[in-house]
Amino acid sequence: xxxxxxxxxxxxxxxxxxxxxxxxxxxxxxxxxxxxxxxxxxxxxxxxxxxxxxxxxxxxxxxxxxxxxxxxxxxxxxxxxxxxxxxxxxxxxxxxxxxxxxxxxxxxxxxxxxxxxxxxxxxxxxxxxxxxxxxxxxxxxxxxxxxxxxxxxxxxxxxxxxxxxxxxxxxxxxxxxxxxxxxxxxxxxxxxxxxxxxxxxxxxxxxxxxxxxxxxxxxxxxxxx
Amino acid sequence: xxxxxxxxxxxxxxxxxxxxxxxxxxxxxxxxxxxxxxxxxxxxxxxxxxxxxxxxxxxxxxxxxxxxxxxxxxxxxxxxxxxxxxxxxxxxxxxxxxxxxxxxxxxxxxxxxxxxxxxxxxxxxxxxxxxxxxxxxxxxxxxxxxxxxxxxxxxxxxxxxxxxxxxxxxxxxxxxxxxxxxxxxxxxxxxxxxxxxxxxxxxxxxxxxxxxxxxxxxxxxxxxx
Numbered sequence: 001x002x003x004x005x006x007x008x009x010x011x012x013x014x015x016x017x018x019x020x021x022x023x024x025x026x027x028x029x030x031x032x033x034x035x036x037x038x039x040x041x042x043x044x045x046x047x048x049x050x051x052x053x054x055x056x057x058x059x060x061x062x063x064x065x066x067x068x069x070x071x072x073x074x075x076x077x078x079x080x081x082x083x084x085x086x087x088x089x090x091x092x093x094x095x096x097x098x099x100x101x102x103x104x105x106x107x108x109x110x111x112x113x114x115x116x117x118x119x120x121x122x123x124x125x126x127x128x129x130x131x132x133x134x135x136x137x138x139x140x141x142x143x144x145x146x147x148x149x150x151x152x153x154x155x156x157x158x159x160x161x162x163x164x165x166x167x168x169x170x171x172x173x174x175x176x177x178x179x180x181x182x183x184x185x186x187x188x189x190x191x192x193x194x195x196x197x198x199x200x201x202x203x204x205x206x207x208x209x210x211x212x213x214x215x216x217x218x219x220x221x222x223x224x225x
Numbered sequence: 226x227x228x229x230x231x232x233x234x235x236x237x238x239x240x241x242x243x244x245x246x247x248x249x250x251x252x253x254x255x256x257x258x259x260x261x262x263x264x265x266x267x268x269x270x271x272x273x274x275x276x277x278x279x280x281x282x283x284x285x286x287x288x289x290x291x292x293x294x295x296x297x298x299x300x301x302x303x304x305x306x307x308x309x310x311x312x313x314x315x316x317x318x319x320x321x322x323x324x325x326x327x328x329x330x331x332x333x334x335x336x337x338x339x340x341x342x343x344x345x346x347x348x349x350x351x352x353x354x355x356x357x358x359x360x361x362x363x364x365x366x367x368x369x370x371x372x373x374x375x376x377x378x379x380x381x382x383x384x385x386x387x388x389x390x391x392x393x394x395x396x397x398x399x400x401x402x403x404x405x406x407x408x409x410x411x412x413x414x415x416x417x418x419x420x421x422x423x424x425x426x427x428x429x430x431x432x433x434x435x436x437x438x439x440x441x442x443x444x445x446x447x448x449x450x
Binding site for chain 2 (some may be wrong): 047048050051052053054055056057059067068070071074075151152153154155180183184187200201203204205206207
């Protein structure tokens with residue numbers, strides 16, 4: 001890094017918040033099937049964001065998340081009572097954050113603005129940020145794709161950041177555990193930090209990240225020195 | 226069906242041709258790992274078509290297929306010699322067709338025009354169509370997304386069909402084993418026939434297919450009576 005980014009923008013689901021923290025609830029509803037349900041649900045949820053964006057048929061992340069759950073349940077041969085289904089969808093509002101998040105944000109803030117850019121509907125994002133008591137770090141800079149009417153990695157989504165923060169793309173560091181999101185951010189012009197929590201291969205999408213860290217503590221060591 | 230479609234347009238990979246016919250070659254190169262490699266490769270190949278389309282970074286299907294193979298090999302901890310890698314990529318030009326394809330096309334043609342619309346690069350499509358001796362059914366109506374510079378399910382791709390065949394969308398029946406492709410076609414305005422080879426749940430994308438069949442013989446029974 002030649003110069004320090006003026007703002008750090010974080011992906012939410014998978015980066016700050018553990019989408020698989022729904023596994024315990026899923027496993028209590030469907031004993032032994034929790035991990036498979038959580039995995040199938042998340043995979044389909046992402047697919048639907050990409051497909052609806054390409055089809056020009058945006059629907060908000062609440063709806064996409066519910067649709068993906070219904071598909072995942074059926075694919076696994078599971079039938080959920082309405083209350084069980086509702087409890088799984090509600091769980092997205094109280095996802096746990098990863099254990100190092102608070103300490104890393106404390107080290108990374110102060111010198112620079114911190115923000116979130118997420119596929120989540122604004123209501124879902126506000127709920128999970130407040131549940132984890134992270135508002136102090138982000139203030140009003142909790143940005144949703146919803147106003148663009150399309151999901152990541154469409155460049156119109158990343159443009160919300162430059163418009164809202166009033167910064168050129170090259171002054172923004174974008175942090176995501178989703179390799180494809182880091183690639184989309186890099187392609188847009190941000191500096192991309194990939195949090196490779198799953199020790200996955202780098203995505204071959206033509207725009208590799210500027211740096212790879214294993215978690216947000218690693219990002220704090222890299223940037224906060 | 227109130228009226229019979231004037232043209233039937235088929236997806237290629239997974240619908241006419243079995244993408245998992247590369248499994249045997251993959252298994253001979255990496256004993257015991259062929260099925261896992263074939264699965265990871267195909268999943269990532271589709272992801273990359275969606276992601277590159279959304280990012281506005283189209284690259285042709287040869288390149289995407291090679292990139293996805295490299296990712297899949299690394300994710301499974303497999304190292305391929307250059308010749309082994311090249312042989313896997315070449316295998317996409319000689320994929321086997323599903324066993325019922327020829328008989329179904331014989332029954333479905335004659336009364337209506339048959340065409341292909343595929344993510345494949347024109348060179349790849351011509352190769353696999355000729356390898357399976359299906360040219361007699363499709364003639365020059367082997368259409369590629371390549372001219373649109375974007376992959377399915379972007380509506381600009383389906384518009385290639387209406388432009389090339391000179392038909393309104395509602396006169397076209399679109400046939401795909403990929404549920405998301407059937408949904409994209411239906412959203413565009415085609416009549417959508419989903420060939421549910423994998424007995425999967427219907428995709429929740431807001432545009433369910435007009436009919437579901439288990440294979441192309443089932444489609445022939447439905448339409449050729």
